[in-house]
Amino acid sequence: MPALPPPAPPAAPAGDQRLVDRFGRVATDLRISLIDKCNLRCTYCMPADGLAWLPKERLLTAAEIRRLVRIGVQDLGVRELRLTGGEPLVRHDLADIIAAVRGDHPDLPISMTTNGVGLAEKARALADAGLSRINVSLDTLHAESFERLARRNFLGRVMAGIDAASAAGLTPLKINAVLMRGINDAEAPELLAWSLLHGYELRFIEQMPLDADHGWRRDNMVTAEDTRELLRGEYDLTVDPGDRDGAPAERYRVASKREPGVVLGTVGIIASVTEPFCADCRRTRITAEGRVMSCLFSREETDLTALLRSGATDREVADRWRAAMWAKPRAHGMGHTGLGADDFVQPDRSMSAIGG
Numbered sequence: 001m002p003a004l005p006p007p008a009p010p011a012a013p014a015g016d017q018r019l020v021d022r023f024g025r026v027a028t029d030l031r032i033s034l035i036d037k038c039n040l041r042c043t044y045c046m047p048a049d050g051l052a053w054l055p056k057e058r059l060l061t062a063a064e065i066r067r068l069v070r071i072g073v074q075d076l077g078v079r080e081l082r083l084t085g086g087e088p089l090v091r092h093d094l095a096d097i098i099a100a101v102r103g104d105h106p107d108l109p110i111s112m113t114t115n116g117v118g119l120a121e122k123a124r125a126l127a128d129a130g131l132s133r134i135n136v137s138l139d140t141l142h143a144e145s146f147e148r149l150a151r152r153n154f155l156g157r158v159m160a161g162i163d164a165a166s167a168a169g170l171t172p173l174k175i176n177a178v179l180m181r182g183i184n185d186a187e188a189p190e191l192l193a194w195s196l197l198h199g200y201e202l203r204f205i206e207q208m209p210l211d212a213d214h215g216w217r218r219d220n221m222v223t224a225e226d227t228r229e230l231l232r233g234e235y236d237l238t239v240d241p242g243d244r245d246g247a248p249a250e251r252y253r254v255a256s257k258r259e260p261g262v263v264l265g266t267v268g269i270i271a272s273v274t275e276p277f278c279a280d281c282r283r284t285r286i287t288a289e290g291r292v293m294s295c296l297f298s299r300e301e302t303d304l305t306a307l308l309r310s311g312a313t314d315r316e317v318a319d320r321w322r323a324a325m326w327a328k329p330r331a332h333g334m335g336h337t338g339l340g341a342d343d344f345v346q347p348d349r350s351m352s353a354i355g356g
């Protein structure tokens, strides 16, 4: 944490209070981590044991989250909200938070990224509360690989969660898969076949250096090109001509090699390491304890909770948030892209504690 608040951005033109940074980017996509706690321990994210959870009183309350979203949307130009974690389903007041935000913003797209454990029991209530759509993380269709990757034996619960979310209309439903060399990379075509069959949009995510164990190695990760190569055995891929619109995922149209030209659906690849998209980044993040992280790899965090709890006005909160975003680094938490470069420093926190 910096000792002082970050430098203030220049005075905005009247009426323009957006979250701009020094490189001309405008953050419109708000990601809030609801809780740092998780019921899985994916090897690329959390350690096998340990990692103390934040005490409850340090988490943003439902009312604070509602207020931050209101300030973001009404004053700072936020246009979409993503709820994440840790595992957002672990938060007991999740449906209440969604309902409160939905009540304030009838047209705001509200999505959630989840590991799917417990989703079967909650999907309908979340949809009724006003959740728009959902992304579920699923790296493998095999129980043994699931247990190796997540260190828990919950594949059946995740599958049931995906079914329930689909039935509840939380669509388009996207599946996030991190490929790990020698564990689930050979499964890439099978995961795609399964997703196409069910009408889910699969995205393969390059593993980033955000694991608590600091075990990431650039020369051992499965790259976007490796992934395309794995898929090319079974499918033809062509870049989707649609506007990417700041999305991390590059989308590809998928055709079967057996019936060339017949488009079966799409697949996305999120190549944060080898084909970074920082130049068009539109993200602003708030951690579960209410700190703004202007970049996933920021080493500076700006606390809003103390302001919220000290009677600050909306304007004061918005100004602090804008100042944090003004200081956003160019890319990958530094002045250039290069995860794994000599001058890259991995954040102390794991992905689960930042909010993926």
Ligand SMILES: Nc1nc2c(ncn2[C@@H]2O[C@H](COP(=O)(O)OP(=O)(O)OP(=O)(O)O)[C@@H](O)[C@H]2O)c(=O)[nH]1
Pocket (backbone or CB within 6 Å): 082, 084, 111, 113, 135, 174, 176, 205, 247, 248, 249, 270, 272, 281, 283, 296, 356
């Ligand atoms: N480098 C980088 N990677 C990100 C960022 N946001 C998300 N990701 C990666 O993309 C993965 C998928 O993120 P999701 O939470 O599903 O969100 P999304 O892909 O932006 O969302 P939609 O396509 O709109 O549903 C995350 O697990 C991260 O690995 C970001 O700002 N920077």
Ligand SMILES: C[S@@+](CC[C@H](N)C(=O)[O-])C[C@H]1O[C@@H](n2cnc3c(N)ncnc32)[C@H](O)[C@@H]1O
Pocket (backbone or CB within 6 Å): 038, 044, 045, 084, 085, 086, 087, 088, 113, 114, 115, 135, 136, 137, 176, 177, 178, 205, 206, 207, 208, 209, 210, 211, 351, 352, 355, 356
């Ligand atoms: C941190 S999790 C939080 C939400 C929820 N627990 C889940 O797993 O979907 C969000 C996303 O981050 C991804 N993720 C976690 N660690 C990662 C890493 N080191 N590199 C790339 N993606 C990662 C997960 O696969 C997941 O899709």
Ligand code: SF4
Pocket (backbone or CB within 6 Å): 038, 039, 040, 041, 042, 045, 046, 085, 086, 087, 115, 137, 351, 352
């Ligand atoms: S990726 Fe999601 S499910 Fe896996 S340990 Fe991290 S926060 Fe938990």
Ligand code: SF4
Pocket (backbone or CB within 6 Å): 277, 278, 279, 281, 282, 283, 294, 295, 296, 297, 329, 330, 331, 332, 333
């Ligand atoms: S690494 Fe930082 S700048 Fe690059 S896309 Fe992610 S959040 Fe944006």
